[in-house]
Amino acid sequence: MPEVKPTIVSSENPQVYEDVHVHAVYDEIAPHFSSTRYKPWPIIAAFLSSLPTGWVGVDLGTGNGKYLPLPYDRPGAVWTIGLDRSINLLKLAKRAGDVDREVVLGDVLDHPWRRGAFDYAISIATIHHLATPERRKLAVQRVLETISPSHGRALIYVWAVEQDELSKRSIPASADNDGQCSSPSGQTGRGQDVFVPWVLAQPAESKPKTRRKGKSGKPATPETPETGVDAEHSPPKVFNRYYHMFAKGELNQLVADAASALGLVLGDAPADGIVATGEGEKECGVQIVQDGWERSNYYVELRRWER
Amino acid sequence: MVRLITHNLLACHAKGCTSNNFPLQFQDAAIELRDAEFNADFLRGFLPRIEWTALVGAARQLGDTSLPAEQPEMLDDEFLQKLHHVLLEVHVEEGAMVCPNCKHVYPISNGIPNMLLAEHEIG
Numbered sequence: 162m163p164e165v166k167p168t169i170v171s172s173e174n175p176q177v178y179e180d181v182h183v184h185a186v187y188d189e190i191a192p193h194f195s196s197t198r199y200k201p202w203p204i205i206a207a208f209l210s211s212l213p214t215g216w217v218g219v220d221l222g223t224g225n226g227k228y229l230p231l232p233y234d235r236p237g238a239v240w241t242i243g244l245d246r247s248i249n250l251l252k253l254a255k256r257a258g259d260v261d262r263e264v265v266l267g268d269v270l271d272h273p274w275r276r277g278a279f280d281y282a283i284s285i286a287t288i289h290h291l292a293t294p295e296r297r298k299l300a301v302q303r304v305l306e307t308i309s310p311s312h313g314r315a316l317i318y319v320w321a322v323e324q325d326e327l328s329k330r331s332i333p334a335s336a337d338n339d340g341q342c343s344s345p346s347g348q349t350g351r352g353q354d355v356f357v358p359w360v361l362a363q364p365a366e367s368k369p370k371t372r373r374k375g376k377s378g379k380p381a382t383p384e385t386p387e388t389g390v391d392a393e394h395s396p397p398k399v400f401n402r403y404y405h406m407f408a409k410g411e412l413n414q415l416v417a418d419a420a421s422a423l424g425l426v427l428g429d430a431p432a433d434g435i436v437a438t439g440e441g442e443k444e445c446g447v448q449i450v451q452d453g454w455e456r457s458n459y460y461v462e463l464r465r466w467e468r
Numbered sequence: 469m470v471r472l473i474t475h476n477l478l479a480c481h482a483k484g485c486t487s488n489n490f491p492l493q494f495q496d497a498a499i500e501l502r503d504a505e506f507n508a509d510f511l512r513g514f515l516p517r518i519e520w521t522a523l524v525g526a527a528r529q530l531g532d533t534s535l536p537a538e539q540p541e542m543l544d545d546e547f548l549q550k551l552h553h554v555l556l557e558v559h560v561e562e563g564a565m566v567c568p569n570c571k572h573v574y575p576i577s578n579g580i581p582n583m584l585l586a587e588h589e590i591g
Contacts (some may be wrong), residue, residue: 176587215513217477237507240514242474244583251580261559262475263501266582271590273481273583275490275519 168356168403175292182356182403183290184246187224190359190400191249195225204455205285206231206318212239216280218308221269222246222287223299226254229262241283244269274307281314282307286458289319289405291365292354294415296414297405301419310445315463317416318455322353322406325457341465352408356401412459413452420447430466442468470560470581471515472530476523478576478581480567482589491522492565492574494529504556511548511555515539527554 170178187194210232212218216239225241232238243254243264251264267273269287278313288300304315420427426446445467452461472555520539527535534550565574565581572589575582 213513214509215472215511215515215517217514217517237510238507240473240510242477246584248580252578255579261504263471264580265474265478266580266584269583270584271481271583273479274477275479278477278517280517 165355165357168354168401170292170354170403174295178292179290179403182292182401185297186359186400186402187247188249189398190361191225191247191253193361194359195250195253200448201228201231202285202318202455202458203459204462205283205316205318206233208283208314209239209241210234212281216240217278218242218281218283219244219274219279221282221284221304221307222263222290224250224286225256226251226257226262226264228283228285229254229264230258230260239281243286269303270296272303272306276306277309277313279308279313281316283316285316285318286320288317288415289407290403294401298415298422301415302422305407305419305423305425305447305463305465310465311467312451313465315465316460317412317463318458318460319407319412320404321454321457321459322408323454323457352411353406355404355406357404359400359402360397362397363398381468407452407459409459411462413449416447416449416461425465431468470565470576471556471580472523472526472558473555474581475526475560476519476555476566478565478574479582480570480572481569481583482570482572482585485570485572487569489570491519491526491568493568494526494560495531495564495566495573497560497563497576500559500561501557502559504552506549506552508545508548511551512543514555515543515551522556527558529562530558531551532558568585 205228209228214235218239218241220226220241220243223229223245224247226243229241229243230236231241240263243251243262244267245251245254245264246266246268247386248266251266255264257264265273269284270291281452282304284300284304288297291297291300299316304317307313308315334440417427426444427449428446429448431444446465448464448466450464452464453459475491479490480492524535524537527533532554535554540547559579560576561579563576565576566572
């Protein structure tokens with residue numbers, strides 16, 4: 162397994178950078194990637210199980226749609242719509258769990274919805290693919306804008322610098338070095354920009370879908386090791402996906418910044434009856450219900466409120 | 469898939485398009501009807517979240533006139549079955565959705581709506 166390696170976001174246009182180092186890669190590796198992504202993480206499963214029947218939500222960066230069939234204990238009790246930028250992942254997501262799902266080709270930085278239309282939103286392993294602090298903050302803003310201002314709930318997961326001992330990935334030795342960090346120094350919770358390789362073995366006899374030569378769309382840029390490849394098989398391709406690994410405290414700071422940008426109070430909802438604001442004036446806020454680290458990821462669960 | 473449950477939530481988000489940007493209008497819609505699991509509890513819970521007039525209008529655009537213009541107070545099984553069919557069993561596979569305000573066209577291909585904007589169209 163090739164190592165995770167530090168990188169520096171080089172393009173002047175982060176959108177273009179993400180197109181090359183995230184979206185095009187996922188379009189190329191979609192079927193193989195999907196075959197490795199089927200087990201829901203416990204906190205996400207518990208979150209989706211806790212939702213009232215009849216709620217409708219959106220999975221921002223749904224990938225292969227592995228969370229769309231949940232909750233398993235009450236299938237069909239809530240309805241999650243999946244959004245992603247990778248059309249090839251969406252083709253898998255729309256039959257996640259072998260049932261018709263609703264999926265939308267879209268960007269997590271856009272807002273193609275009625276405002277506050279959703280009861281809940283999840284964004285799992287997605288925001289860490291955005292290449293600048295501003296874009297990551299905007300993505301959190303979009304999560305908050307997508308859900309109902311009165312009761313909307315959200316769960317966000319991002320990859321952590323602090324990796325699980327059991328993780329198959331090796332951590333770049335320079336993870337804590339200042340020199341490799343793209344964020345401005347002096348801030349709390351700096352993360353680490355890295356490339357995470359995806360090795361796509363290409364046996365000639367299977368999965369023709371992984372080779373989509375001649376199709377439309379931007380080509381990814383694989384590095385092709387030329388050594389030791391027998392003629393029967395295509396050479397394995399290594400695709401480097403861009404990640405921003407989050408430092409401790411960084412996700413919560415992002416939530417605070419996003420809340421501030423939207424004019425939301427960050428904190429628990431005031432108890433009924435003690436609101437001191439003027440007549441008819443509503444105070445809006447967002448509460449951090451829980452946050453923490455699970456299996457190499459930071460997560461935060463949010464709830465919006467208005468009084 | 470674009471079913472009417474999704475259509476009822478989508479809105480135009482092109483640059484500067486902030487009013488009269490919902491509901492999107494179907495254009496050249498090719499539909500498929502496919503059975504879905506009926507869940508009365510889900511429908512009862514989801515009902516208050518629906519923009520009813522938009523749902524009825526969109527269903528009529530797709531040739532389904534089974535829903536009443538006003539949301540009924542009695543949620544009997546017959547009504548819930550109709551609602552289930554309109555929301556979850558009518559799939560728009562090909563065609564487009566057009567913004568009633570700025571006329572932006574969002575294509576639908578293989579049942580997947582493309583809500584991406586070109587860079588200059590992003591607000």
